[in-house]
Amino acid sequence: MLSNSSHVPKLYLSIIDDVIESMREVFLDEGLEDRVLDDLRQLWESKIMQSKAVDGLALMKNTINSSNFVLQLPPNYGQTFSKPAASMVIPAGQHVQSFTAKNNGGTLATFSLPPGMTYPVQIPAGVTLQTASGQLYKVNVPVMVTQTPAGHRHLSQVQPRQGVPVVEWRDPSSASQQSATVVPSTVLKTMALPKTEPFSPQPVAPPRADPQTTEQKSLIPPVQPPNEKPLLPQPVVQPPVQENNFVQQPQVPSAQATFSGQTPVSFQPPAQLPSHPPESPFDSGDFNLDGIDFDSPQPLDMSLSSSSAHMPSLQVKMETTLSEGSGFMGQGSEFEAREMVKQEDHGAVADMTTHLEGLPVDSTKLEMALLKDYNYNDALADIIQLDGPADSSSEEVEELEGGAMGENEFLGMMTVEALQALQEVDGSSDDGISSSSGDSVGMDEITVEEDPLNSGDDVSEQDIPDLFDTDNVIVCQYDKVCFSFLVCQYDKIHRSKNRWKFYLKDGVMCYGGKDYVFSKAVGEAEW
Amino acid sequence: MAYQLYRNTTLGNSLQESLDELIQTQQITPQLALQVLLQFDKAINTALANRVRNRVNFKGSLNTYRFCDNVWTFVLNDVEFREVTDLVKVDKVKIVACDGKNQVNDYFSHSSLIIRPSQ
Numbered sequence: 302m303l304s305n306s307s308h309v310p311k312l313y314l315s316i317i318d319d320v321i322e323s324m325r326e327v328f329l330d331e332g333l334e335d336r337v338l339d340d341l342r343q344l345w346e347s348k349i350m351q352s353k354a355v356d357g358l359a360l361m362k363n364t365i366n367s368s369n370f371v372l373q374l375p376p377n378y379g380q381t382f383s384k385p386a387a388s389m390v391i392p393a394g395q396h397v398q399s400f401t402a403k404n405n406g407g408t409l410a411t412f413s414l415p416p417g418m419t420y421p422v423q424i425p426a427g428v429t430l431q432t433a434s435g436q437l438y439k440v441n442v443p444v445m446v447t448q449t450p451a452g453h454r455h456l457s458q459v460q461p462r463q464g465v466p467v468v469e470w471r472d473p474s475s476a477s478q479q480s481a482t483v484v485p486s487t488v489l490k491t492m493a494l495p496k497t498e499p500f501s502p503q504p505v506a507p508p509r510a511d512p513q514t515t516e517q518k519s520l521i522p523p524v525q526p527p528n529e530k531p532l533l534p535q536p537v538v539q540p541p542v543q544e545n546n547f548v549q550q551p552q553v554p555s556a557q558a559t560f561s562g563q564t565p566v567s568f569q570p571p572a573q574l575p576s577h578p579p580e581s582p583f584d585s586g587d588f589n590l591d592g593i594d595f596d597s598p599q600p601l602d603m604s605l606s607s608s609s610a611h612m613p614s615l616q617v618k619m620e621t622t623l624s625e626g627s628g629f630m631g632q633g634s635e636f637e638a639r640e641m642v643k644q645e646d647h648g649a650v651a652d653m654t655t656h657l658e659g660l661p662v663d664s665t666k667l668e669m670a671l672l673k674d675y676n677y678n679d680a681l682a683d684i685i686q687l688d689g690p691a692d693s694s695s696e697e698v699e700e701l702e703g704g705a706m707g708e709n710e711f712l713g714m715m716t717v718e719a720l721q722a723l724q725e726v727d728g729s730s731d732d733g734i735s736s737s738s739g740d741s742v743g744m745d746e747i748t749v750e751e752d753p754l755n756s757g758d759d760v761s762e763q764d765i766p767d768l769f770d771t772d773n774v775i776v777c778q779y780d781k782v783c784f785s786f787l788v789c790q791y792d793k794i795h796r797s798k799n800r801w802k803f804y805l806k807d808g809v810m811c812y813g814g815k816d817y818v819f820s821k822a823v824g825e826a827e828w
Numbered sequence: 829m830a831y832q833l834y835r836n837t838t839l840g841n842s843l844q845e846s847l848d849e850l851i852q853t854q855q856i857t858p859q860l861a862l863q864v865l866l867q868f869d870k871a872i873n874t875a876l877a878n879r880v881r882n883r884v885n886f887k888g889s890l891n892t893y894r895f896c897d898n899v900w901t902f903v904l905n906d907v908e909f910r911e912v913t914d915l916v917k918v919d920k921v922k923i924v925a926c927d928g929k930n931q932v933n934d935y936f937s938h939s940s941l942i943i944r945p946s947q
Contacts, residue, residue: 312879313839319871320843324864328856337855341846341864348842785907785921788833790928791900801890803902806928807876808884809837812909812918816838818876819884819911826890826904 309816317345353814785812789822799828830873833926835865843868885910888921900925 321342328338789808795801805822834840847861888907893900902923909916 308880308882312875315879316839316868316871316875319875320864320868323867323871327860327863331857331860333856333860337850340855341850344846344849345843348845349838352838352842785918786836787921787923788837789923789925790831790833791925792928794895794900794925801893801902803886803923803925805923805925807873807880808925809834809839809872809876810884810909810921811838812921813916817884817909818880819882820876820880821882822884822886824886824888824904824907826888826902826907828890828893 309818312818313349313816317342786810787812789819801826801828829866830869831926832865832869833924834869834872834876839872840865840868882911891920898927 321338325335325338328335787808787810789805789810791803791805793802793804795804803822803824803826805824806820808819808822810817810819835844844865847856847864850856851858851861886904886907886909888904891903891905893902895901900923902925904921904923905919907918907921909918
């Protein structure tokens with residue numbers, strides 16, 4: 302569907318833009334940084350692209366958000382590195398793209414990232430990056446530019462845990478800000494990193510007329526707590542770098558001096574680099590970027606087991622409390638139990654929020670599910686039901702809870718009650734419930750009568766549960782090709798004998814693994 | 829309030845998954861995620877109403893139909909979707925349709941599975 306497939310990516314992007322922009326203020330009100338919203342956008346777009354349900358989304362995005370950056374080779378690039386400077390291999394995810402750059406001493410080698418380039422992009426060390434505005438940033442260590450959610454206007458917020466210099470990146474042409482996180486290879490962690498300190502974006506911003514429209518790159522010292530003075534040398538937290546950092550310190554003031562908003566900023570003389578131990582694999586030209594775990598979930602995982610153990614206990618505690626309330630203490634405690642449940646309901650969200658802060662990672666999802674389950678299944682189960690199937694025998698129900706009976710017994714009674722109510726047995730219900738022995742007898746009677754009652758129901762129900770039990774949502778996740786799903790609104794549904802006519806509007810369809818949209822759809826089918 | 833019908837589409841699901849990830853990493857609260865979803869509902873309803881202008885015809889055989897809470901659910905077999913340009917055939921399609929005339933009722937308003945923001 303040519304016309305549709307060209308509309309869909311644009312439409313989706315416009316919807317994404319709408320949502321993200323309208324949530325920007327709300328996010329800020331919540332005290333969240335912009336980068337969280339950008340994270341969300343990145344995740345959202347990447348998932349859509351992964352699903353391949355939309356053709357050309359990536360292409361459309363890149364057209365809109367094309368980013369160019371210019372690489373300038375330092376004059377003595379050839380001296381410092383054994384790697385031939387003529388070509389720089391920049392692996393980008395699965396794609397390996399090589400760029401040849403003119404390397405004639407001090408000449409500027411420029412190239413721009415092709416639009417199809419995907420992150421992560423690895424940039425070897427010694428490369429100077431020049432933004433579109435002309436500002437130069439030198440990359441002292443081989444870095445990998447990844448498009449991760451961590452990028453942020455204020456570099457202070459972007460600090461990864463592992464001592465990674467972060468490059469912040471602004472698209473020249475779009476309002477939406479992509480952020481790239483530059484991650485040095487683990488191999489190179491021993492190399493000097495903090496040369497990049499003065500490149501924090503805050504000092505960068507003033508010299509630049511319009512930070513949003515120009516591309517800015519800034520290298521953040523690794524693992525920097527947010528609000529330190531950007532221009533001062535900042536101690537590197539990462540242990541292996543300590544000694545190197547120490548070496549670097551005296552260099553920084555000179556760098557700082559040069560960094561006064563003037564375009565050529567190159568504060569690490571390449572001569573410094575050979576001072577580092579050559580045994581590092583760095584010199585071999587093998588830019589290995591393994592093991593860079595930017596937002597390592599490890600610290601979160603460690604407490605997962607404890608937190609997940611914590612949550613079931615929360616639920617169990619509530620259940621037992623309620624059961625005690627309902628079973629043993631009669632009406633008074635029933636209300637208490639109800640109030641507890643209500644409080645739990647009202648406090649659920651607040652509790653969840655506070656609880657979430659304490660519990661990391663998957664436990665939050667579990668807890669949400671738990672809370673939902675608790676609220677809507679267990680709470681209802683634990684609260685004495687006075688309506689529904691127990692309607693006609695509500696009096697008996699109240700009597701029962703007055704007695705000293707456990708919850709299980711009570712529910713057993715309720716089942717009997719429900720069955721009896723369904724069968725509209727008038728006199729026997731009063732008799733059969735007063736004593737427990739009577740109950741069991743009643744239950745037997747009911748059970749016997751139940752079978753012929755229900756057996757007639759089974760036949761007609763066989764097809765439909767199976768049909769709707771295909772659980773289409775799950776199927777579509779595994780096999781998009783075969784599964785089709787259409788959500789829309791209906792203007793009119795018409796039937797004449799067994800001929801059905803559908804007049805639908807504003808629909809989103811997924812069939813053949815692809816997404817389609819329509820404003821109107823007309824269909825007919827025979828049943 | 830706009831229909832929450834479109835949350836179970838590629839766009840909606842990917843948004844929900846992204847929000848779930850952010851919740852897991854504690855970058856946002858579930859409340860905020862809900863707000864985002866509500867905003868998404870509005871945005872997609874508006875976009876579909878205003879920014880889409882194409883027409884599709886389809887024909888097939890009706891396997892089942894259901895009308896509950898003003899929501900039609902159909903399962904069709906051997907369906908041909910026809911747009912001006914071309915034709916797509918599918919073996920089975922499930923159609924979920926909310927009332928287009930009256931948007932007051934939410935698709936999920938009765939199920940109360942969604943924690944509403946307390947405003």
